[in-house]
Amino acid sequence: MKKIIYGCAYYDEYMPYERIDKDIEMMKKAGINTVRIAESTWSTHQPKEDVFDFSSVIKVMDRMEEAGIDVIIGTPTYAIPYWLAEKYPDILADTDHGKNIYGARQLMDITDPDYLKASETIIRKLMEVTAHRKCVIGFQADNETKYYDAASDRIQKHFVQYLKEKFHDDLKAMNEAYGLAYWSNRLSDWDVFPDVRGSINGSLKAEFDRFRRSLVTQFLAWQADLIREYKRDDQFITHNFDFEWRGYSYGIQPQVNHFEASKAFTIAGCDIYHPSQDQLTGTEIAFCGDVTRSLKQDNYLVMETQAHGFPNWLPFDGQLKLQAFSHLASGANGVCYWHWHSIHNSAETYWRILGHDFEENRVYDEVMETGNLLKKYGPHLVNLKKKNHAAILVSNDALSSLNQFPVDLDSSFRPSFFYNDAVRWMYDAFYRLNIECDFITPETEDISGYRIIAVPALYVSDENTPKRLDAFVKDGGVLIASFKTAYADENTKVWPDRKPHILHRTFGMHYNDFTFPVNTGLKGKYCQDEQAETFMELLKPDTAEVLVRYDHPSWGKYAAVTANHYGKGYAMYIGSLIPQDLLMKLLEDSAMHADIELPAERFPVIIRKGTNDNGKKICYVLNYSSGPSSWRSPSFEAHDLLQEKTIAPDTEITLEPWSCLILEY
């Protein structure tokens, strides 16, 4: 890319009156250089099965082209018109929770033949009017696609076919792999297969989720292929991936294997919504950015983020600008807001740059400030490349399987704990230490470039993964794994031998028992009267050193954290959800063993680095605090990009609340 995309979604279709000239004037003033259009407005472009009307698309392209604003075309397939649902009732998905009724977006079965046929038609028609346009720089296939819990008879028939292939028609093999003998679930005939929705078998249910993730991969590849038939070489294809949602973008997406699905695209894209105001920490911006950058190991686009969304997301002074630069600091080549103006009806009526009155406002003002900075300094910031030493190993399969067992990990007297809680617990500690990370999966081919690999709760994997991790340590790597790692095979069948499977040698310890901690202290190196939280394994060191031990009448003989020198490497195992401060100290210990030098700064001062197109180093210094923070400049002279001045070596600098400083050197 040549410049940072600074954009927003734009829906001429939702406007209460003719506005486009005024909107473009305000966009130009604010430095908005790109709009995404057409996504989700299918019923406007095809009001009836045989009527097409792209006049709003053409009008917007015409005017944007004139104004020098680029356009991204979204296919509108994630919200279907009612005439389609009415004519082909099977399009509305029959889900884990029953048959959908028409209304919201994302209610369809993405494998339904009639849906696919209608989608193909609208996509081709849309491509015909848009692909050749100069202003159109790229395409977004569908939006936030997932399998939407679809589980119709037809999908389940395909699933049985998939199982037959997986087990080479050997039903006995499946019965044994999944342990179907339990509660008389053993099957005797492939053609007499119960509805998976009633199953209590965690293996079968995890497999069904994996199968349904493959449907998403297929669907997106199919859309990308359609677009490819029309698009020019200079036009990109992307998708707007989203994350596990907990009122905001929280963790790995359960319904999509982002790593597989992103292969169909020329550039990765995602949306990132995050807490704001006093809760703004930048963690989600970094986490989602690091994941998305890792998908294609390249720059990516933030297709949607908030300017203002939920009422409690109205940014404090400085926050909107800080957020935008934080996206770039993770390697984003574009930041797009959802969306230009708040709509006046329906739902989601309070998401916007411009409010209902279309007046300039405090959000618009800060967009304008940011847009004009990007216009000026963007060429220094675009195409930022990173070479990280640390990686976090994540897995959709581990997520699905671990989340099948809430009853065992959870009980009435303590809060729920799920896979992404473990992922974020580890990631957040790296983030706060200013150790930048990539994300890898069990399928990542080359992991030799990393010095540290962190493995949160990898509950399932095939046998190859622990073997590779063992070899990684032997070869000199540093491995950090948490409780519940290497517990079950790829069929969610628990390994019937010593835990962690294979890796107990690597870690130099094993365990037989686990429980929930109650009044259980942590003692040892780095500890300061912390308490174990949520879950604890009772570790028995074999060759490992005990770093942290439990403090408890019955558990005092067991370790909580061990470290083992193994081959040329170092392997740390963390058997309990220890507090974040202690975890950070253990990560520092690991970083030391991995010869990674840490910045002196800690959260709330966040340091993110990379190299730009000119081979210069770009270093973002971000103050995620409502108060001033102090920061010491490097030991060499550096250029403050936004202030356009030189910073002397080793200077103590006070960062304003919610502010950002960019060094180039």
Added chain:
Amino acid sequence: MKKIIYGCAYYDEYMPYERIDKDIEMMKKAGINTVRIAESTWSTHQPKEDVFDFSSVIKVMDRMEEAGIDVIIGTPTYAIPYWLAEKYPDILADTDHGKNIYGARQLMDITDPDYLKASETIIRKLMEVTAHRKCVIGFQADNETKYYDAASDRIQKHFVQYLKEKFHDDLKAMNEAYGLAYWSNRLSDWDVFPDVRGSINGSLKAEFDRFRRSLVTQFLAWQADLIREYKRDDQFITHNFDFEWRGYSYGIQPQVNHFEASKAFTIAGCDIYHPSQDQLTGTEIAFCGDVTRSLKQDNYLVMETQAHGFPNWLPFDGQLKLQAFSHLASGANGVCYWHWHSIHNSAETYWRILGHDFEENRVYDEVMETGNLLKKYGPHLVNLKKKNHAAILVSNDALSSLNQFPVDLDSSFRPSFFYNDAVRWMYDAFYRLNIECDFITPETEDISGYRIIAVPALYVSDENTPKRLDAFVKDGGVLIASFKTAYADENTKVWPDRKPHILHRTFGMHYNDFTFPVNTGLKGKYCQDEQAETFMELLKPDTAEVLVRYDHPSWGKYAAVTANHYGKGYAMYIGSLIPQDLLMKLLEDSAMHADIELPAERFPVIIRKGTNDNGKKICYVLNYSSGPSSWRSPSFEAHDLLQEKTIAPDTEITLEPWSCLILEY
């Protein structure tokens, strides 16, 4: 009316053994002068489709007539017999939550033709045996009627017809008015209309609720017309309206437009259930009473209230009497308990004057005390007329529409906030200040008689309403409005211009942004370190004075409360849910501008006034406290009605806990 109705519901049908003579004896002793019968006992009066049996009705009328106790006849249509549901399955409503199954009351579709036919039959038969009876003083049509979330295909067909008429067959106009383009909900054919229950369109859903409220109005008018064919001129027709239920009568009823529906009746009626014991404040008695009095701007009947209901509603010593007089103090001409005796089976088995043992008890004792006082002093208290200077503007449409957007007003970290929370927040402050109010709606024709109009969260209205309010201020009125007023039009389409729509001139301020307050103080006139709560708009004064400002690093430049001298009047806008004490001070400020003189007393001493049939002033002094309260008598000599003595001017009087004093002068 000639006397205060002091009554109860009486169900001979539920009696475990023959009791009527003993019951009448106990009623007479207690001063009970009226019973309501026949309501909800349809299966007894028509055990089969072709069998009618009014023997219990006739028996009760006979004996009551003999004893000189009046009778109100309720039509039994709010609970249907099973033979009816079984023969006409469509009578059981298909609702927002699925198809009802038989059992409870209020399960029917009140527009179903078979239900209407059967209702007509039982009503006519009942009228034939009751209307001519001397003891029968009036009729109650149905009971607590609502639309019960009915949403069958048939109802939805009528709704589409209603929409066609509303939009003069112009589908495009509807698409635009409701913003159906969003998420591809745009329609292309009136006859291909999706089930409203799936809709995510707030405009359409609010319209559907409004349509369904009109069905209730029609149904009640239809019943009243049937009754009118039979009744004598001296007999009244009423209804037992109920309120939004939060474990007790809380706010404006979402499913009924009480103002419209009450037009069919000769006198308004309602039920009022309220917290008791330490939670007894009298607020619900006053609120529901003020609403019901406002329906026909006349006296009303409390058709049901608790003697004892939920176990925690057993009244403390004095409370039952205090409650009864409080009803009269709001303008009630009757207070009826639900019900005479606690039933011995089924559900609701603990609601009563008499308990299961039928013995005299602490509740009965206080009913008796009250009944005998009413017999003696009732003629002074009946037909109390009020002339209030203050009015609160409420709207079912605003309620429906605001409640469509809980996701925007609410979020995981704070409690829900709905329309009635805003209504009660304002009303309760007036109540505690002893400023008596009427209720008005956007349809109220003449508002010129008021000095203050208070407008809580009037989220939607047609354009005429803000124009009338603007004129009201210009002409010298005092207007107080809260956040979220004048935000959207009658189709729940947000006005695409400056907020509050039209009224920003009246208030001399506008705003572009809003958020949830966190650690946000309030500073300014009347403030004492209060915090903003729940919701806040960032007000920008144009011509207005700032009364209260936010105290916060980013919001400190905005106002929370403004006041504007405009025309001959005064307009105060309250942009946040400020604490009640501060709100009360602002209402005092407004009252001063409106030349309303406030009593010196505040809650827990409540003062309510009016004029009786003899043109004398009646003043109730109610002590809503578990401790004594002191009260200073007027500056003139007044007559203590219940003590039958004269109170000297300016005397300091100690009110006993939960006691009541009535002055006549």
Added chain:
Amino acid sequence: MKKIIYGCAYYDEYMPYERIDKDIEMMKKAGINTVRIAESTWSTHQPKEDVFDFSSVIKVMDRMEEAGIDVIIGTPTYAIPYWLAEKYPDILADTDHGKNIYGARQLMDITDPDYLKASETIIRKLMEVTAHRKCVIGFQADNETKYYDAASDRIQKHFVQYLKEKFHDDLKAMNEAYGLAYWSNRLSDWDVFPDVRGSINGSLKAEFDRFRRSLVTQFLAWQADLIREYKRDDQFITHNFDFEWRGYSYGIQPQVNHFEASKAFTIAGCDIYHPSQDQLTGTEIAFCGDVTRSLKQDNYLVMETQAHGFPNWLPFDGQLKLQAFSHLASGANGVCYWHWHSIHNSAETYWRILGHDFEENRVYDEVMETGNLLKKYGPHLVNLKKKNHAAILVSNDALSSLNQFPVDLDSSFRPSFFYNDAVRWMYDAFYRLNIECDFITPETEDISGYRIIAVPALYVSDENTPKRLDAFVKDGGVLIASFKTAYADENTKVWPDRKPHILHRTFGMHYNDFTFPVNTGLKGKYCQDEQAETFMELLKPDTAEVLVRYDHPSWGKYAAVTANHYGKGYAMYIGSLIPQDLLMKLLEDSAMHADIELPAERFPVIIRKGTNDNGKKICYVLNYSSGPSSWRSPSFEAHDLLQEKTIAPDTEITLEPWSCLILEY
């Protein structure tokens, strides 16, 4: 029995690889002498309708027989194979919550003819291969059977037939008994009967629950009869009854009348799961044991209990052994764990002696210690007989009926309170005082042997029960009853006279009113500033002495607890859920009046006694504490069985945390 059964469930069918030799070796080492097999593995033994395969059963019997380990055969009928559900769709129950879909256990309609036919086939086939085997010592019919909320049309038709018989075809009688007039539920035709699931009539619903409990009794008797056709005289038949589940075994089972259903068996059996770690009190072990011993007034089997289950149930050092001896101390002749090894797939994957690695572990180690003690000392402990002076009267009917009225006993501002809360409140106080109890029901024929009968919340019963209790007191017994006793008849129709019905004379008090206590103190004998909790009746003493009075402005004139000398006996009534310490003092007072001598010890030191086969007294001293407890030995010389030493009279002995001492004398 000749020895204590110390066993576990064993599922060869769930093994991830061939293990039986190693398992038997480990069992022998640990003193496990019995395994339960075949329960719940129907699909393995009958993979298709016409294919039977008992090879795993035969293999296990062969190897266990060789090893000298006994076998209990469970019929596998509580989890059905899918081919059965698929061929006969009606087998999957249509329940109170809708139609089941296949997956979990206990989804079937136990009255379905096809289910019964298929069950008969698999039971007969299983009996044919197992009944004659030497190692097989007994049978378990089905597992944790309940009616599973089944409510199909077919079941409801039977229910109507049952009602017709109950009311001798007199529909009017039923209408009156159940108060169906309320809300127009009166019926006019037996054949036009509404779905009970929609009913709001508490009487009808309680009757339906009672009817459904009778279906369980019938089903278990039918299975037992089938088994009886095959079994030898030396083989027992039992069942694994379970209790009301609140995350553990809590109270009387709502869905089964254990007293009726156990008549079909030769020995009573149950499962007992209980809190562990810091929450371990032994109360559930004692409660469930006392109930199960009372079923046949004889020794019983604990068919399942936890070794380790939920993560928070990992036992502290000493707890597993303490638990095992506590079961024996209640009269158990067997303790079996669920189950030998944790399964590797599906659900319930963390319940076990051996973990997933099959290694020896801290749980196994303590099983081994216990097993070897039982091998040595079991003959002294088996067949322990008790003669208790106290009994607690419980009733499934009271449970069903009281739980119909949560709305009345409950409200938004306080926690739910149900029947079993009252039962456990009373039982736990007896337990902590070391007064051992039996359980009796209204159907128990002879109650004359008891000195104290305690009656928690006996909301319903026929008239005979209060009459018998009255006679019991007249004859010298001590009666203690709580609030809500003798309130309604067997049809859940509240008695229309003075409360408690009949017993108000026995107790010498009555009451008319009740409420929830708020800031309501308790004053009087034994009190120390306690507060009333949850519920309170306002008692009016007639001839009784007031033991405890309320302290409150309005309730201060009423009593909370009264005691009455009546005939030769003593009757105490407790009108409120008073705190446990005060209740314990009142029970001491009652015990004194009943001439029951209490041990000096209180919880956490628990004393349980009985007589063994040799006529010797066995006394268990159990320390349910994480600290040491001191205990004074008897005034005579006694033998410490496990330490094999003599304890001198009146010796102060320190009990280790979570330890157990057994005296023989």
